[in-house]
Amino acid sequence: MQEHVASYYRFNAGNTDYPALQEALQADVCVLGGGFTGLSSALHLAEAGFKVVLLEAGRIGFGASGRNGGQIVNSYSRDVDHITAKYGQAAGDAMAAMMFEGGDIIRHLIQTYQIDCDHVQGGAFVALNSKQMHHLEAHQQLWQKHGNQRLELLDREELAKIVSSNRYVGGLTDGMSGHIQPLKLAQGEARVITSLGGRIFEQSPVVSVQRGEKLSIQTPAGKVSARFMVVAANAYLSHVLPELGKRNMPCGTQIITTEVLGEERCRALLPANYCVEDCNYLLDYYRTTxxxxxxxxxxxxYGARDPADIERLIRPKMEATFPQLRGVKIDFAWTGNFLLTLSRLPEFGRLDNNIYYMQGYSGHGVTCTHLAGKVVAEALSGQAQRFDVFAKLPHLPLLGGRALQIPFTALGAAYYNLRDKLGI
Known part of the structure; x- marks a missing residue:
């Protein structure tokens, strides 16, 4: 059985308890995966009146959705200026029209369904050198151009009201950002799905998919027959849908959580209680709980190996940012995998016209997964224009496969990491 890793989120949120599938069911749509993509898809489909069954191989939020940094970061892993330059004005404009919607969807679900997930509004990007500060100035202009008017550029002195650290030369706050306890959000969305008539089954891995006009999805002890299938398992179903695992690479990121510091000490570190991420290529991100x-x-x-000692990797980063925490006790340390694509843009598409998939958010999953669920529900309701904006983006293969791409990607990352450290 696949259970949650021993993360702070698991400690803080508890567990879910949905049964394993042990019967044959009929559905309009079978959703594979109980992370944010699958949950958002099932929730929006259930709201639209579809009969939905969601299958999860482990627990709700078992993967990246229940292990990430919990930051509501807008846009995509490649911003819309890059998309426009690479894929044309029409693609850039269409993607720009949706770049802040994922966060809006999260806030709407929290408010509409009263989901308790420790939501706090506000976030900041911070610059370690003048080059990064110039990047944030351009970033502000780009996002303001596309409708985000809740951005404030701060110099070193002004940034002190957000972050009590001497590492940064300035920053950019985003009032449309924020942070959540992601596993609580996932579990809350699951409860909404069942309240709308959807059915959820945990510990129900898919072992085979029989394709055709009517799909048959087999688990170890049950079966779902459906008109449509939404694959939201981030390519972890490559054993039954191998074409979805050829263009992406699993990557791991590491997180630690301190002992309880108390409110006064936390506000001394982050006075505004914003979440923060820096502008490095291999970036740091943090917040208080x-x-x-x-x-x-x-x-x-790269390649999603689990490091032998996560605390040893992350503690020096934390103490470089907050020397006042040197020696503090670490209560939790864990890793979580996300899926990286060569283009750094998500992959949406169809197989056989009745199988829809969304994957590969490349580190920007919290918001984009929620958008993905909404647009796939629109597509199955007959309004596919927004889904097709994503589906038309090129899906680039990993040349030489994952085995060759992992060392080349790691080498490239090391190069950019060195540039960050040198400020060039």
Whole structure:
């Protein structure tokens, strides 16, 4: 059985308890995967009146959705200026029209369904050198151009009201950002799905998919027959849908959480209670939790290997940012995998016209997964224009496959990491 890793989120949120599938069911749509993509898809489909069954191989939020930094970061892993330059004005404009919607969807679900997930509004990007500060100035202009008017550029002195650290030369706050306890959000969305008539089954891995006009999805002890299938398992179903695992690479990121520091100490670190991420290629990200700990993450392990000592990797980063925490006790340390694509843009598409898939958010999954669920529900309701904006983006293969791409990607990341350290 696949159970949650021993993360702070698991400790803080508890577990879900949905049965394993042990019968044959009929559905309009079978959703594979109980992370944010699958949950958002099932929720929006259930709201639209579809009969939905969701299958999860482990627990709700078992993967990246229940292990990430919990930051509501807008846009995509490649911003819309890059998309426009690479794929044309029409693609850039269409993607720009949706770049802030994922966060809006999360806030709407929290408010509409009263989901308790420790939501806090506000976030900041911070610059370690003048080059990064110039990047944030351009970033502000780009996002303001596309409708985000809640951005404020701060110099070193002004940034002190957000982050009590001497590392940064300035920053950019985003009032449309924020942070959540992601596993609580996932579990809350699951409860909404069942309240709308959807059915959820945990510990129900898919062992085979029989394709055709009517799909048959087999688990070890049950079966779902459906008109449509939404694959939201981030390519972890490559054993039954091998074509979905050829263009992406699993990567790991590491997170630690301190002992309880108390509210006063936490506000001394982050006075505005914003979440923060820096502008490095291999970026650090951090925030405080509802029970007043510091949660700090960073780094990437290509190929998704689990490091032997996560605390040893992340503690120096945390102490470089907050020397006042030197020697503090670390209560939790874990890793979580996300899926990286060669283009750094998500992959949406169809197989056989009745199988829809969304994957590969490349580190920007919290918001884009929620958008993905909404647009796939629109597509199955007959309004596919927005889904097709994503589906028309090129899906680039990993030349030489994952085995060859992992060392080349790691080498490239090391190069950019060195540039960050040198400020060039």
């Amino acid at each position: 509802a029970d007043h700990r510091l949660l700090y993450g960073g780094g990437v392990v």
